[in-house]
Amino acid sequence: MINVKYIRIIIGIIGTICVSLSFTIDVFIFVPEYIQIYKKKSVEGVKPDRHLLMLIKCSLWVLYGLPVVHKDSILVTTSNGVGFVIEVIYVVVFCISCDDQSRTDVVYVKLYLEFCFVVVSYANTIWAIGSLVAKHTLIGIVCNLFNISIYVSFAKEKMVETKTLKSMPFRLSLLSFINAGLWTAYSLIYKIDIYVLICSGLETLFCAFQLIVHACSYKPHQVGVIG
Numbered sequence: 001m002i003n004v005k006y007i008r009i010i011i012g013i014i015g016t017i018c019v020s021l022s023f024t025i026d027v028f029i030f031v032p033e034y035i036q037i038y039k040k041k042s043v044e045g046v047k048p049d050r051h052l053l054m055l056i057k058c059s060l061w062v063l064y065g066l067p068v069v070h071k072d073s074i075l076v077t078t079s080n081g082v083g084f085v086i087e088v089i090y091v092v093v094f095c096i097s098c099d100d101q102s103r104t105d106v107v108y109v110k111l112y113l114e115f116c117f118v119v120v121s122y123a124n125t126i127w128a129i130g131s132l133v134a135k136h137t138l139i140g141i142v143c144n145l146f147n148i149s150i151y152v153s154f155a156k157e158k159m160v161e162t163k164t165l166k167s168m169p170f171r172l173s174l175l176s177f178i179n180a181g182l183w184t185a186y187s188l189i190y191k192i193d194i195y196v197l198i199c200s201g202l203e204t205l206f207c208a209f210q211l212i213v214h215a216c217s218y219k220p221h222q223v224g225v226i227g
Helices: 004-040 049-063 075-095 101-128 132-161 169-187 196-215
Strands: none
Touching: 004 049, 004 075, 004 169, 049 075, 049 101, 049 132, 049 169, 075 101, 101 132
């Protein structure tokens, strides 16, 4: 009989692979745009806000999965570590290629504030708080607040203001839905992780909504139309 703990680990590993694939697809969506930015040395209308938010999100979840905060959650750290590296690359390319110094300065200020916030979060969580339960609770709440802010920001900017599905292609929405479902299962098996459950549960609902939008917007090719 397979130990339930091992099933959780296997699901976490598969979830980590799905996260990597999600970020890989995300790369293929944004990389052509950033290649043009680098070649033209102009960011034009591109906004780095999404990537700046993702930097904080990944940084906090990396902290959440560390053994000094929560035991048996190292896979949470691994999966978000991949995302952190990719988001750093995006921001670096933006800063190098930005032709508007004022916009670059704004990004630097935001990065500085983010760095201070993350450092304070790490320091307080690891050294200032003694109880493992308190560490887990504090960083779990903060992580979920940032996840919710990202979902709201993404929905408002990409789906309401632009009114387009370009930023949420079907394959990415489907893979994100599967990934969120896996992490939901991960949070329920062996030991219930309420904070991962909240995060992955909300993401599952958000991705399900995206899939519904795709289904409602689907227009099959007309074959053999007469007239």
